[in-house]
Amino acid sequence: MPSFSTIAALSLPLVQLASAHGHVAGIKVNQGAWIQGADPNWFYQPQGSVPETPGWQALNQDNGFVSPDAFSTADIACHKSAKPGKKYIEANGGDTLTLYWNTWPDSHKGPVINYLAKCNGECTSASSGGLSFTKISEAGYLSGNNPGTWVTDTLIAQNFTSDVKIPSGLAPGNYVLRHEIIALHGAGSKNGAQAYPQCLNIKVGGSGSKSLPSGTPGSSLYTSTDNGIIFSLYSAFNSYPIPGPAVWSG
Template identity: 75%
Template sequence: MPSCSLSSIAAAAVALPLVRLASAHGYVSGVSVNGGSVIEGTNPNWYYLPEGQVPETPGWRALNQDNGFVEPNAFGTSDIACHKSATPGPAYIDANPGDTLTLYWNTWPESHHGPVLNYLASCSGECTSASAGSLSFTKISEGGLLSGSNPGTWASDTLIAQGFSSDVRIPSNLAPGNYVLRHEIIALHSAGNPNGAQAYPQCLNVRVGGSGSSRLPSGTPATQLYSANDPGIIFSLYRQFSSYPIPGPSVWTG
């Protein structure tokens, strides 16, 4: 499957209309493997490109042209898998067990403190023809509260400090196959109120090579990852606290 570099979409970008996206939120615009060249992820503005002009990249496309989020009241729908009405990208990121993927957000606001979570789902066949509702996810890493309170320092703050980037390591003995990487920030700045948390799931297709032997467990359907009433979903940043219950299943150690 082809991949697409940041520079290779320059011509297509010229054709984009001037669309005002919400400046406060972001998306995963690219990814690199072990610090190599950046592969284009996705761009909500591609929604406005004529048919046939959308770059072939591994990032899943979604109807989030406002750079919006998935609200807790929608956690029971397939939107929570890879964002609103997401469809798979037509390409893959090629990686091996133990490789580090660096995911680059185009931006992220300082006020949107919260955890950063990473999941993998094994595809039955090609991820490029998968549906969001068919995927079951296994959590492979997570970061939440780092220190302090009211509001404290969070994994999202580390992402900002690293130039809007976040690293995730492919499990060291993962069996070869086609996978969907689900990378997510949950913004908690309004989470003190019911339905106030903001989930920003981003998905990319990953083709894992090598000779690993560990297969993912059965995983959790996206619609069962979180409940709107989970203590890590309803959580007030603007008070004194000493811990944070990261939502979702436990991290798989492989």
């Protein structure tokens, strides 16, 4: 399989490379077979004309973001006007999912945050506004300042990939993984942070017995004035408060 850096270079005009954002183009479970993610350009395509995937489709043809003034809407859950994926990633508690972004700009430094929501029935017919999310992992600032080194730099260095572990012992069922990057290059100003939520359906198997806590609706995860949503990347600092609820100890 070609590297995503190669794909990005071949598929985007040079004038776009400096400003291109990204989306989750594919997934592997425990470094197994490639699973196709959602392509934003499929959003308006007739049903049956594009592959069915676990990735949620969104009104996101520019690989764009959800801004803080929309954090109180359902758009922040799984991106703008999100429609559920039609298939599932099959995994067990303790498995590691590797998420492959098609590209990511090095200027867009910030945290990578992962949440799970239990579906009431099939995730393939769920509504993003009806999901409640539990944070299962997070990473952000690593070292330095102005702007410093961040987990997004690690993602780029690892061929645009990010790993997330399904909590060990998680009870079987249908879940939505909410995988998100928050870019902070404009976050020193009001409404300047950029959220890039990506949702994928997961069917968890195995014999685990741990249930997720009740969780938080997407529209209540953040406010536009939270620490970590407003943050001056181009200043002196030695820490960063990752926004949202605490990570579930599980």
